[in-house]
Amino acid sequence: MDFEKKLGRLEQIVQKMEKGELELEESLKLFEEGVKLSRDCHSQLNEAEVKVKKLIGFDAEGKPQTENFEVED
Secondary structure: OOHHHHHHHHHHHHHHHHHOOOOHHHHHHHHHHHHHHHHHHHHHHHHHHHHOEEEEEEOOOOOEEEEEOOOOO
16 A cells, blocks of 8 residues: 555544544454554655755756755754
8 A cells, every 4th residue: 555545544544533423342453554554654754754855956967966865954
């Protein structure tokens, strides 16, 4: 399942649980699924962050010059 589908499913789970109409067993099942999806999404985001580079210019030959993208707080 790709990132967007996982995130969409996680949103569905949150909406169902926020309604408070589920039985305990179903709530626990959805909670466990949500935790797994959340971990998977977090892992995918970390992998993507490692790959992201910031373009800082071009060298004399026209090749792109990059550096690691750092999130500023």
